[in-house]
Amino acid sequence: MEAKMPPVIQTREIADYVGQEVIIRGWVYNRTHKGKLAFLLVRDGYGFVQCVAFKGEIDPELFETIAHIPQESSVLVTGTVRADRRAPGLPGGFEIGITGFEVVQAVVGEYPISLKEHGVDFLADHRxxxxxxxxxxxxxxxxxxxxxxxxxxxxxxxxxxxxxxxxxxxxxxxxxxxxxxxxxxxxxxxxxxxxxxxxxxxxxxxxxxxxxxxxxxxxxxxxxxxxxxxxxxxxxxxxxxxxxxxxxxxxxxxxxxxxxxxxxxxxxxxxxxxxxxxxxxxxxxxxxxxxxxxxxxxxxxxxxxxxxxxxxxxxxxxxxxxxxxxxxxxxxxxxxxxxxxxxxxxxxxxxxxxxxxxxxxxxxxxxxxxxxxxxxxxxxxxxxxxxxxxxxxxxxxxxxxxxxxxxxxxxxxxxxxxxxxxxxxxxxxxxxxxxxxxxxxxxxxxxxxxx
RNA sequence: UCCUCGGUAGCUCAAUUGGCAGAGCAAUCGGCUGUUAACCGAUGGGUUCCUGGUUCGAGUCCAGGCCGAGGAGCCA
Structure with missing residues (x-):
């Protein structure tokens, strides 16, 4: 039997998909990794959701890709939704355990807007x-x-x-x-x-x-x-x-x-x-x-x-x-x-x-x-x-x-x-x-x- | 248009009385199994807004200009 594709969902409706495998189409807002554990904060236009990958649970090459994906790269994330109070996002409290990851476009070079503070003139220039x-x-x-x-x-x-x-x-x-x-x-x-x-x-x-x-x-x-x-x-x-x-x-x-x-x-x-x-x-x-x-x-x-x-x-x-x-x-x-x-x-x-x-x-x-x-x-x-x-x-x-x-x-x-x-x-x-x-x-x- | 403050690395800022141009973040590389703007180590990164002046020496002082911010007036 052919494997059924998981549904593409919007992050705002994530609570309805706990326990299910889904696809999020969006952009990497933030990335942090801690050895064998990588976190991505992905936004899809409807909200922000944390996606997590454990080394050992997925293909090692894929893990390296996830751990090094630059901020604002466009991605397709496949994974299983679970409730977790620690997960940031909007709405927060849910995260996706990554099972599959496809890069649509990896950002090359520096993305101008970091997560640090910026001045108003700089931000206005990059509206x-x-x-x-x-x-x-x-x-x-x-x-x-x-x-x-x-x-x-x-x-x-x-x-x-x-x-x-x-x-x-x-x-x-x-x-x-x-x-x-x-x-x-x-x-x-x-x-x-x-x-x-x-x-x-x-x-x-x-x-x-x-x-x-x-x-x-x-x-x-x-x-x-x-x-x-x-x-x-x-x-x-x-x-x-x-x-x-x-x-x-x-x-x-x-x-x-x-x-x-x-x-x-x-x-x-x-x-x-x-x-x-x-x-x-x-x-x-x-x-x-x-x-x-x-x-x-x-x-x-x-x-x-x-x-x-x-x-x-x-x-x-x-x-x-x-x-x-x-x-x-x-x-x-x-x-x-x-x-x-x-x-x-x-x-x-x-x-x-x-x-x-x-x-x-x-x-x-x-x-x-x-x-x-x-x-x-x-x-x-x-x-x-x-x-x-x-x-x-x-x-x-x-x-x-x-x-x-x-x-x-x-x-x-x-x-x-x-x-x-x-x-x-x-x-x-x-x-x-x-x-x-x-x-x-x-x-x-x-x-x-x-x- | 008026008043006040500011302009230093890609970003946010520091630099003593006028005396070698600095840090954090970002970027690149390495480490770490629960990060919340993560953290630790390494590497590269500069027309100090512009023009002129003072001085042995100017990011710093003086003059003029440019750009920005906050406030006022006007209004939604």
């Missing part, structure tokens, strides 16, 4: 290889799950996906600097910084919509929370006021966090994330007005003995919050907190004024806990055509370019609201990592477009 290490692999798996959860919730809650253009005719909000590019005979086109204005048209056809795509900001920002190219999901809802907006946001964010907890437990644990912190991220979220937040900050500033913090927290009514303010505010809560009712002057032109207080807008930012800061920004939009035109003129925006946008308010205008969620900031918060550059496969920073 194409860096994504293989467990921490980066885990972060990017969480990112994928977050994006899946975003789409899942919106698709299941009556939202229609509307892809808004990436090449746009003019400044959408007139605030940030845009990337320009030559556009045939039409002059300069700009890379989108938001799909919101288009979504405001889309809701009149589909009621609830979202766009999801890359966003480009040519700002010379150089901080741990800024990318030049980042991904943003922007839901927009007809017949929705500021309160309705906050309810949707908290349901949406809660779903994302709980879905990651369900599907990426091992990844989060491998990143050292405290899961209990994430487990309490369930709607409703606390809400605080800009006025009250400002009062709290003034209080904190008065109480601190740190002269540096005192200086950094210096703020007057009308100013937008900077990151020091956001950090101090979020320390007061263990859930994300809504800050609503920002001064009109600090926000974009299209925001509906507060009833009876024209200097305040019906705007709301959601600040993530643990100092991660703003992850969403949204507002109720102006629905009156005359007020909108007035605002466009006040902001000295090109009236012609906004003709279609004002037009929307003439044909069945309704109260409507929307927000934008920054995917990378959300990934950074949920994973508990310091810098946004690790939350996207190939980050674009002010001083980096390679690789």
């Amino acid at each position: 194409h290889l860096w994504i293989r290490v467990p921490s980066q692999w885990a972060i990017l798996r969480v990112r994928s799950t977050i994006i899946s959860a975003i789409r899942e919730w919106l698709d299941n809650n009556g939202f229609t996906l509307m892809d808004t253009p990436i090449l746009t005719p003019a400044a959408c909000e007139g605030t940030t600097t845009l990337f320009g590019t030559e556009y045939f005979d039409e002059g300069t086109a700009y890379l989108a910084q938001s799909g919101q204005l288009y979504n405001e048209a889309n809701i009149f056809a589909f009621s609830k919509v979202y766009c999801f795509g890359p966003t480009f900001r040519a700002e010379k920002s150089k901080t741990r929370r800024h990318l030049i190219e980042f991904w943003m999901v922007e839901p927009e809802m007809a017949f929705c006021d500021l309160d309705g907006l906050m309810e949707i946001e908290e349901q949406f964010i809660s779903h994302i966090v709980q879905r990651v907890l369900r599907d990426c437990r091992n990844e989060l644990l491998s990143l050292g994330r405290d899961l209990s912190v994430l487990e309490q991220i369930v709607a409703p979220f606390p809400r605080i007005s800009y006025d009250d937040a400002l009062a709290k900050l003034t209080e904190i500033r008065a109480e601190t003995d740190d002269p540096e913090l005192k200086e950094r927290l210096n703020i007057q009514w009308g100013d937008d919050f900077g990151s020091p303010h956001e950090t101090e505010l979020t320390k007061l809560f263990d859930k994300p907190v809504f800050v609503y009712g920002y001064p009109t002057g600090a926000k974009a032109f299209y925001m509906e004024p507060w009833p009876g207080r024209p200097d305040v807008s019906k705007s709301v930012d959601l600040l993530a806990p643990e100092g991660y800061g703003e992850i969403t920004g949204g507002s109720e939009r102006i629905s009156d055509p005359d007020l909108l035109l007035e605002r466009i003129r006040e902001h000295e925006l090109p009236e012609d370019a906004f003709r279609w946008y004002i037009d929307l308010r003439h044909y069945g205008s309704v109260p409507h609201s929307g927000f934008g969620l920054g995917v990378e900031r959300t990934v950074a918060w949920i994973c508990g990592i310091d810098h946004i550059r690790e939350t996207i496969p190939y980050p674009r920073l002010i001083n980096r477009v390679y690789p």
Whole structure:
């Protein structure tokens, strides 16, 4: 009788194969050998598993091959799965006793990324290889799950996906600097910084919509929370006021966090994330007005003995919050907190004024806990055509370019609201990592477009 | 754009007052039956970011530049 080939399995399902012979197709992440005993830590894209070979149990030549296989060589490992508490991996606790071993390609020379520490510049230069290490692999798996959860919730809650253009005719909000590019005979086109204005048209056809795509900001920002190219999901809802907006946001964010907890437990644990912190991220979220937040900050500033913090927290009514303010505010809560009712002057032109207080807008930012800061920004939009035109003129925006946008308010205008969620900031918060550059496969920073 | 700090072996870093350029890891070879970034021994490995200056002598001091990091502003 012909010998049956063992099944090729994924390391994440290894617990189901204890006692069976299986094949793992992957890459050697680490190798160590101790005389007649050799250990390989093999990754296959779904996890990491330790494979063990004993000299004497297998062909001596094969043992030498295993004991000397260079890091990152591609291999086919055949062996029997067994549970062993000592075995590292993801999920750990299982290992494979090697019975067969085939080298697909043996790495020649040095693999640049060792298991020792590296500097950020070196790692960034080798991002194409860096994504293989467990921490980066885990972060990017969480990112994928977050994006899946975003789409899942919106698709299941009556939202229609509307892809808004990436090449746009003019400044959408007139605030940030845009990337320009030559556009045939039409002059300069700009890379989108938001799909919101288009979504405001889309809701009149589909009621609830979202766009999801890359966003480009040519700002010379150089901080741990800024990318030049980042991904943003922007839901927009007809017949929705500021309160309705906050309810949707908290349901949406809660779903994302709980879905990651369900599907990426091992990844989060491998990143050292405290899961209990994430487990309490369930709607409703606390809400605080800009006025009250400002009062709290003034209080904190008065109480601190740190002269540096005192200086950094210096703020007057009308100013937008900077990151020091956001950090101090979020320390007061263990859930994300809504800050609503920002001064009109600090926000974009299209925001509906507060009833009876024209200097305040019906705007709301959601600040993530643990100092991660703003992850969403949204507002109720102006629905009156005359007020909108007035605002466009006040902001000295090109009236012609906004003709279609004002037009929307003439044909069945309704109260409507929307927000934008920054995917990378959300990934950074949920994973508990310091810098946004690790939350996207190939980050674009002010001083980096390679690789 | 502003403020602060940094640039030495493939990587991470050390080098006393200005006095012979060093270590660990990685690579190559050898040893070891439970390693967790294994360990032990051996071998090879340098434009000290660049340009100019001071000095008998510069990785070290001075001037200018380049590159990077952290923070600020702006924002998601």
